[in-house]
Amino acid sequence: MLARLALALSLLLSVCGVARARGPLVVIDPGHGGTNTGAWGPTANRHEKRVTLAIAKRLQRALRKQRPDLRVALTRRDDHYVSLQSRVRRANQLGADAFISIHLNASPTRAQHGFETFVLSSQATNREALRTASRENERQLARGASAPGADAAAILADIAQRGVRRASLSLAQRVQQQLSKARRAAPGRGVRQAPFDVLMGLTMPGVLVEVGFIDHPSEGPELLRPAVQRRIAEALARGIIAYLASAQSHSSAGGVARR
Numbered sequence: 131m132l133a134r135l136a137l138a139l140s141l142l143l144s145v146c147g148v149a150r151a152r153g154p155l156v157v158i159d160p161g162h163g164g165t166n167t168g169a170w171g172p173t174a175n176r177h178e179k180r181v182t183l184a185i186a187k188r189l190q191r192a193l194r195k196q197r198p199d200l201r202v203a204l205t206r207r208d209d210h211y212v213s214l215q216s217r218v219r220r221a222n223q224l225g226a227d228a229f230i231s232i233h234l235n236a237s238p239t240r241a242q243h244g245f246e247t248f249v250l251s252s253q254a255t256n257r258e259a260l261r262t263a264s265r266e267n268e269r270q271l272a273r274g275a276s277a278p279g280a281d282a283a284a285i286l287a288d289i290a291q292r293g294v295r296r297a298s299l300s301l302a303q304r305v306q307q308q309l310s311k312a313r314r315a316a317p318g319r320g321v322r323q324a325p326f327d328v329l330m331g332l333t334m335p336g337v338l339v340e341v342g343f344i345d346h347p348s349e350g351p352e353l354l355r356p357a358v359q360r361r362i363a364e365a366l367a368r369g370i371i372a373y374l375a376s377a378q379s380h381s382s383a384g385g386v387a388r389r
């Protein structure tokens with residue numbers, strides 16, 4: 131009797147799709163939102179927060195299409211403010227396997243263009259990387275600044291120890307590689323590091339990607355085109371999936387498991 135009940139229950143669950151194989155979980159973080167509008171493109175006449183959300187939703191679709199067993203969550207699905215700390219908390223609570231924060235860049239001269247992928251570090255790669263982190267963190271960073279809080283050094287030491295930093299670099303390299311293939315006309319600015327608050331305290335590999343400059347006269351309007359957003363999202367999805375596959379093969383080959 132009990133066996134029959136269990137069988138009936140499992141059949142019901144599989145019909146409802148509940149008993150599906152549970153693959154890795156990716157948390158996508160569309161930068162900014164609500165009163166925090168992000169950068170603004172004068173020629174594109176659009177705020178960063180709207181473009182990051184559009185690309186994030188396309189990325190969710192691309193991930194599910196390219197690898198249907200993946201679970202995907204967004205830190206926001208509409209135009210409202212979410213603090214950087216609660217984005218990190220959400221990803222940690224969900225037990226994500228990878229975290230990607232999507233942003234668009236801006237430069238003082240509006241002359242820069244291209245894409246770059248960041249990993250967390252207490253020290254920025256250069257002055258430009260520090261300026262980008264200052265803008266995205268909603269606070270000014272002095273030269274040589276670290277992340278906020280007295281325990282910042284301890285958190286950074288901890289992620290280094292647990293291999294999260296190495297895995298984040300691997301994720302960043304794959305994302306950047308795929309963007310380079312998809313965006314041949316735009317220059318790849320490489321994998322860089324800086325003290326980004328939205329990567330601070332993550333317990334899983336995480337990157338922040340600046341997919342292009344919204345204030346550049348030609349790149350800005352281009353980033354609003356649905357076809358370009360789709361190409362970017364598909365490239366990000368390929369990068370994330372390649373990373374997850376390599377992480378999986380490392381852990382099944384006896385490498386250090388993330389958790």
Ligand SMILES: [Zn+2]
Pocket residue numbers: 161162168169178232233234266
């Ligand atoms: Zn941003």
